[in-house]
Amino acid sequence: MYRYTEFDRQFVHQRAAQFRDQLERWQAGKLSEDEFKPLRLQNGWYVQRYAPMLRVAVPYGELAARQLRVLARIAREYDEPEAAVYKHALETQGLLGTTHLPTHYAHFTTRQNVQYNWIPLSKSADVMDLLASVDMHGIQTSGNCIRNITSDELAGVAVDEEIDPRPYAEIMRQWSTLHPEFAFLPRKFKIAITGAAEDRAATGWHDVGLRVLKNAAGETGFQVRVGGGMGRTPVVGTVIREFLPWQDIMNYLEAVVRVYNRYGRRDNIYKARIKILVKAEGQRYIDEVEQEFGQILAHDGAPHTITQAEFDRVAASFVPPVLTRHVDAPVADLPEDPAFRRWLARNVAPHKNPALRAVTLSFKRPGLAPGDADAQVLDAAANLAERFSAGETRVTHDQNLLLPWVHVNDLYQVWQEATQLNLARPNIRLLTDMIACPGGDFCALANARSIPIAASITERFDDLDELHDLGEIDLHISGCINSCGHHHSGHIGVIGVDKDGKEWYQVTLGGSDGSALSGAAQAGRVVGPSFSAAEVTDAIEAVLDAYRAQRRTAGGNGGKAETFIDTLRRVGIDPFKAAANSVRQPAAAEAQPA
Secondary structure, three states, X not given: OOOOOHHHHHHHHHHHHHHHHHHHHHHOOOOOHHHHHHHHHOOOEEEOOOOEEEEEOOHHHEEEHHHHHHHHHHHHHHOOOOHHHHHHHHHHOOOOOOOOOOOOEEEEOOOOOEEEOOOOHHHHHHHHHHHHHOOOOOOOOOOOOEOOOEEOOOOOOOOOEOOOOHHHHHHHHHHHOOOHHHOOOOOOEOEEEEOEOOOOOOHHHOOEEEEEEEOOOOOEEEEEEEOOEOOOOOEOOEEEXXXXXXXXXXXXXXXXXXXXXXXXXXXXXXHOOHHHHHHHHOHHHHHHHHHHHHHHHHOOOOOOOXXXXXXXXXXXXXXXXXXXXXXXXXXXXXXXXXXXXXXXXXXXXXXXXXXXXXXXXXXXXXXXXXXXXXHHHHHHHHHHHHHHOOOEEEEOOOOOEEEEEEEHHHHHHHHHHXXXXXXXXXXXXXXXXXXXXXXHHOOOOOOOOOHHHHHHHHHHOOOHHHHHHHOOOOEEEEOOOOOOOOHHHOOXXXXXXXXXXXXXXXXXXXXXXXXXXXXXXXXXXXXXXXEEHHHHHHXXXXXXXXXXXXXXXXXXXXXXXXXXXXXXXXXXXXXXXXXXXXXXXXXXXXXXOO
16 A cells, blocks of 8 residues: 655645634634635535535545544544434435434445545544544545546456556546646546456546556556546547557646646536547547647656656555465365355455455445445454455445455455454345445435435345346446436446436446446446336346346356346347336326436
């Protein structure tokens, strides 16, 4: 993991002190609400439907055990709303006396960040001080700037990885933080990077997607993809450079963002993302980037060229850790316990080091929202990381937590302890390992609630044998068109829509995030008019029944059953669309929107 220098640490502490001063001036009436709003947003503090929401930056997903402990402390001591606010939230959603909205929780997001939903602004400066104490902050997790840079959760350990992308991600983090030219872009800007054959970072769906690779001559460089994004207009990014020498990546990114900053729409928030500019201008945008890049190299002195010395300085933080457990011990035979073996097959990934494995702790648990983690579990995960994973964890794109340095001889003990914590459900990459945003339960932008839909699907498909029979399926749920739940890239996507003040949901099929299972990134297609909340789970079950009826069996498909996404692409969307639409209730069908 990257080790903060004294400069890094001083910078974060000064930023926390600056925020405390801004908060106190706002509380004293010396700053108006309009003046304070951009200041809190620059530090990750939103005001959502009922209460403030804090987004904490986790660059490229890496978290140390000591950082997890502080995140647990924040959940335990600060993530608690005022009683009147909480009661109002329950009353508004019709939950008073029947259920509750969780407090004292952190939430893992698809951008490898951590969020809290209930921390009062009056306590926000204390929280920023706590984060700074372990080299964390909320800088640029909001606003029209370059956001948290994400990567493959298996970076540095994946067997299909050509080059570890983390040193480059860290250099980009340092370049982009408080970049004076890019603090007020037309809209938010997101970068993802991978160095593996499989695109586990969903790079095609980002404003800039980078793949670090070697060319035929063995030289290291980047494939650069620009203009991806979801939202109202889902677009897969366009490759504008097949190979760029690694030393020039920062100068080239400078050109990419400068051209966007110069020509991006500022008159319409829905057309302000770089994807709209790239789609509208096409080759002209690429030509402008190349011209700007040439200007930076020839006349500006190429100020962001990465020197070998600087790369080596940063890369020194990303060497494999020195492991003290089982250093000289031979790899032992693992128990034949069927439940353990099922977990091994689903939640444990191969590793560059044959004696090690990468273990995913599943945060898709019945009764909890996908990605939710209470204080006790965060502390327990920190314990697991310290004892079995060199003190390191990773937040995954799929809202789970990964232990990247587990020795094979520890797997059975890790499984036993994770089972006690309800973190060993063997459902990784299966239907219930779904992505879901917080939706209308918390977000002021959402049209509908995501969490009840996720809960209904989890309850319906709680049989592990059935899940394993269905095989790998990406299910993504968003509460609105902003697509924080990445519904466009799900094999099955669910999106909340608001019609006449009521919650409705559209279902999409055939999306892909670019992974090996899914193939090239692409957006799913809507199967038809919207479904009521009561119909969504039935519609998904009908789609899966159609899959079982259409798929090629193991005997006729090379020894394994055909996957959902392969079956869908082979037979087309029509049988699945008809199955989904067959569940509509007559009364609802008459009332539902198009």
